[in-house]
Amino acid sequence: MKLIVQVRLLPTPEQATSLVATLHACNEAANWCSRVAFDKEVKRNFALRHHTYAEIKAQWNLGAQAAQHVIKKTCDAYTTLKAKLKAGNLGRPSSKRYRRATETPIGFRPDGAQPYDDRMLSWQIPQRRLSIWTVAGRTKDVAFTASPEQLTTLAQHRKGESDLVRRDGMWFLLATCEVPEAPLNTDPVDFLGVDLGIVNIATTSDGEITAGRQLNRIRVRERKLRTKLQKKNTPSAKRRLKKRRRKEARRAKDINHKIAKHVVAEAERTGRGIALEDLTGIRERVRLAKPQRATHSSWSFAQLGQFIAYKARRAGVPVVHVDPAYTSRTCAECGHIDKANRVSQAWFACRSCGFVDHADRNSSRNIRARAWELWRRGATTTAPAPPSERTHRGGAGRKHDITPSDACCASPTP
Template identity: 60%
Template structure:
């Protein structure tokens, strides 16, 4: 059985003026319909997709939506409520009775008028040689809509595109986000060891092999962007709003680029040395950690999940084993003697074991503990569970 890695490929549409109007009205229509379906689902206690279809399908058809598009609108709404339920269960919206959780549970989910709408192969066809697409709109089938993308993205679409593609409007431009199923590379044999990766804010990533991606430049850029936003928001002029709109996603794009570079370096090192990769499972850390008010911006700007996701899919593509380990006490435990004490870490960047006197950079020490935990988890997972013959 061939395992697949799901990778999304984004292409930018280059529609004519009349095509822009058709695409914009289509997104407005389907998302307005999704809001109505959401209200019906909320009133009926969020029933299953099949039951929700019985209450909404006829009305969606009467609104002018095609049969396949109506199904996608219903499915999109069900998936939104499933995501909300998962976030509540994981504690991402706070404890029961908290203001944020109460707000989320007290009203139907609303969809933005420019939110993504899924298209399958019945509603959307690709002409890759001509670099055009044909897709359904509320005004009829729209043919010959040009798109642009990199040569690598075009090859990815040609070789691996499968399933649905999402149409989205962002800052006045339209994009198609296609799903590509790329075969996962077979494992490169038994790893000779594990590269432990300690994720942090001061240092984005520190590995047990000695690589350290400092976060000084990224954090400095975030601070500048925050100060600039405050100044522009205080001006409240047309030119200031125009500049804010143009820069609204600059920080996110820069952060994603840095995470791609860091993750590629980690995976390449592990592949070259025949090692696996051990990452910390930091799920729910924002709700567990208590910080001063002036530190909260840094915590909530920390893109550890994105970096981990980049490392994971890059590792799967080249066959590098990857495990997630419990991060408990990795920053307090001595990587030499195993002694655990909060006082071992006297400062943010310094580790000094009170038992054996071992001294190191705190992140280097933590990465070694993570590497050791990764080896233990891999060994436990590879152990035979067959009972010994009597």
């Protein structure tokens, strides 16, 4: 399976200047290429190459490989846009968002990521140095830092392209690695049900609860501080906002990694599969009052599900997604379904048999039972391979990544 190892580059000021110029040139060329593709309605790689390849090399001083990657990046962006339109992610054709996406060419940020292949990038992993192509020529002896586990994975499994990324003034390379998967456990003894929620982020059918109350308080405090700084709108407030950007997303990602690692490790240790709810489209199906929308949408359950899925594939643990309908109203003991069974957010009390349990644990037991029934009927694992597509609306997207806090071992530690 494909994973990404993220390493941080430590360029000198001169090297950083060359890298900045390279990203700007590549993305300017991509913007021009995007306009050509839009005007001529040519959005396939080889067809677009006939219209743009020579001009890109001449006008922006790009090498042959860089020019081809710019064209491919543009085509990939239009492919991604087409998929989003088909899936309805940009609304109806009459909506303003849909029209804005289809009536103008796709644009690329000046610092959007740029793909590199082995002809443009060479690694000296033991020395933690690399040589990289730039518009100023080949830049050699660029230092990078990585954990020992990351270096081992790079040395043993690196295969394919790498993305050069500039984020908040820092430089990163996202290197693709082809990591072997463990054989799938086709005969699990049972399933570990996982119920996802806002108050309790994850509750397993074993009774383990990952509470989110403290996290919710932190998120509310961060949101209020962000609103206050935005209203103030002074230079110092803008500096603080820039410094704190993506802080909440980093915290959520770290916690999701930890939860996913623990769930997969427990399922692997006990020879069980993992049962999850299929929450696709939950935000569109649920109607909430305005004060509740930020809380409901602030936690990335899709990300948590993806982390569990790819870690499970790597460990050979089957994953089954089940219909979440009425899991919170169904008694895990007698199967009685009643809205009144859910006494409160925290407690479940069956009106038929009198069974009392924590509401989220009762839901996770129902999820486990549904997954086990599906598996006995012949269902297969629904854990997809990590997405290999790259989204290029503003630069390269990311596959599942292994960062310094998620080292490259069988069960990465967030």
